[in-house]
Amino acid sequence: MSKIEVGILGATGSxxxxxxxxxxxxxxxxxxxxxxxxxxxxxxxxxxxxxxxxSPIPSDVAGLTVQTCEPKLKSHLxxxxxxxxxxxxxxxxxxxxxxxxxxxxxxxRMDKEVPLLIPEVNPDHLELIKLQPFxxxxxxTNPNCSTxxxxxxxxxxxxxxxxxxxxxxxxxxxxxxxxxxxxxxDCIDNVIPFIGGEEPKLESEPLKILGTFTGRExxxxxxxxxxxxxxxxxxxxxxxxxxxxxxxxxxxEDIIKVWKEFKSIPQELNLPFAPxxxxxxxxxxxxxxxxxxxxxxxxMAVCIGRLxxxxxxxxxxxxxxxxxxxxAAGGAILCAELMKxxxxx
Ligand code: NAP
Numbered sequence: 001m002s003k004i005e006v007g008i009l010g011a012t013g014s015x016x017x018x019x020x021x022x023x024x025x026x027x028x029x030x031x032x033x034x035x036x037x038x039x040x041x042x043x044x045x046x047x048x049x050x051x052x053x054x055s056p057i058p059s060d061v062a063g064l065t066v067q068t069c070e071p072k073l074k075s076h077l078x079x080x081x082x083x084x085x086x087x088x089x090x091x092x093x094x095x096x097x098x099x100x101x102x103x104x105x106x107x108x109r110m111d112k113e114v115p116l117l118i119p120e121v122n123p124d125h126l127e128l129i130k131l132q133p134f135x136x137x138x139x140x141t142n143p144n145c146s147t148x149x150x151x152x153x154x155x156x157x158x159x160x161x162x163x164x165x166x167x168x169x170x171x172x173x174x175x176x177x178x179x180x181x182x183x184x185x186d187c188i189d190n191v192i193p194f195i196g197g198e199e200p201k202l203e204s205e206p207l208k209i210l211g212t213f214t215g216r217e218x219x220x221x222x223x224x225x226x227x228x229x230x231x232x233x234x235x236x237x238x239x240x241x242x243x244x245x246x247x248x249x250x251x252x253e254d255i256i257k258v259w260k261e262f263k264s265i266p267q268e269l270n271l272p273f274a275p276x277x278x279x280x281x282x283x284x285x286x287x288x289x290x291x292x293x294x295x296x297x298x299x300m301a302v303c304i305g306r307l308x309x310x311x312x313x314x315x316x317x318x319x320x321x322x323x324x325x326x327x328a329a330g331g332a333i334l335c336a337e338l339m340k341x342x343x344x345x
Contacts, residue, residue, distance in 0.1 A: 007033035007075040012040050012049040014179045015081035015104050018329035024058040027272050028340055033075050035067040071097035077345055079332055095137035102140050102332045109141045116141050116208050118148055119338040120264035120278045121155045124213050140335055144201040145327025146170050146238050151206045152278055152302040153319045156258040158210050162247025166225045171232040171239040176323045192231040202227035237290030238323045243313035252307055256281050271337040273330055275300040288320040299325030
């Protein structure tokens with residue numbers, strides 16, 4: 001099978017590098033173009049990028065010349081890892097010029113006709129593409145990195161028991177702030193109790209993702225969410241303490257059963273980046289932990305533990321997911337794999 005050529009916008013950044021690492025030897029996709037800001041354009045990728053991942057830069061990408069982010073690329077499929085200050089307009093320009101854009105940035109996530117996609121949770125929302133005004137082009141977005149982990153944990157509960165209210169307190173990794181991100185003096189021996197713009201995303205995005213596609217629009221899921229977000233001195237992996245009120249209160253065993261049995265379209269289609277099991281439940285009180293468990297199943301699984309009854313809500317538990325893999329590049333690659341399987345590419 002000949003591979004689909006892809007371009008990466010924001011290829012020099014934290015998520016851009018992760019795309020390049022994860023797409024090395026991908027069975028469907030091949031990175032043939034990289035683009036970033038004027039600071040990097042014109043340089044060889046290996047010279048423009050401050051590569052900080054453990055594996056070397058793939059040799060077929062290292063020598064590519066970094067291009068500007070104008071819709072003049074040859075690839076039809078574009079992964080965007082652009083800074084949110086510029087992503088909105090650039091992604092629109094690409095879609096208007098007939099490109100398929102799969103984006104990690106926040107800018108288009110809440111647009112009415114743009115799928116906010118987690119392939120295991122709302123694959124039917126891809127049909128929103130047909131309502132977009134871009135002709136052959138389109139925009140599909142990947143949710144916020146903390147939202148993805150939490151919503152995968154919530155989806156089986158929403159389907160089986162119904163959700164009424166969710167409270168979440170996050171402990172988010174430093175890599176979520178991009179590179180160089182938070183200064184060493186700020187983060188060592190410290191917890192920073194504020195991440196700009198993060199709480200509104202966690203309080204709004206799940207309602208769209210868990211919402212119902214009517215054929216013309218997505219009707220938001222009806223529940224209340226309260227979020228508090230913190231930056232902690234972990235390199236990769238967001239941990240979230242979640243409390244839920246359910247419409248019908250199941251036993252603890254019933255909840256663990258629906259989590260363990262949860263599989264969806266990406267697993268049925270055996271997509272390359274789909275985890276075998278989207279959810280891993282740990283019975284040990286001390287798990288999940290970011291350093292130990294963030295890489296489970298290619299970094300695409302969501303780890304859950306410590307399910308217990310709560311004095312304020314029905315239940316509480318801990319969720320862990322890899323923010324730059326499941327929460328960014330890996331999640332976006334899985335979106336594109338699903339789009340290929342459903343003939344959207
Ligand atoms: P980052 O490390 O700061 O990288 C930003 C990228 O955007 C770089 O390639 C940069 O190119 C490029 N860029 C900046 N200004 C530009 C301009 N004017 N024109 C064209 N390109 C420009 O950020 P990141 O952490 O990778 O995040 C990228 C996006 O993904 C953001 O929207 C972020 O919110 C989102 N996201 C991040 C995570 C995460 O865990 N890090 C998770 C989910 C979503 P130069 O190198 O040339 O400056």
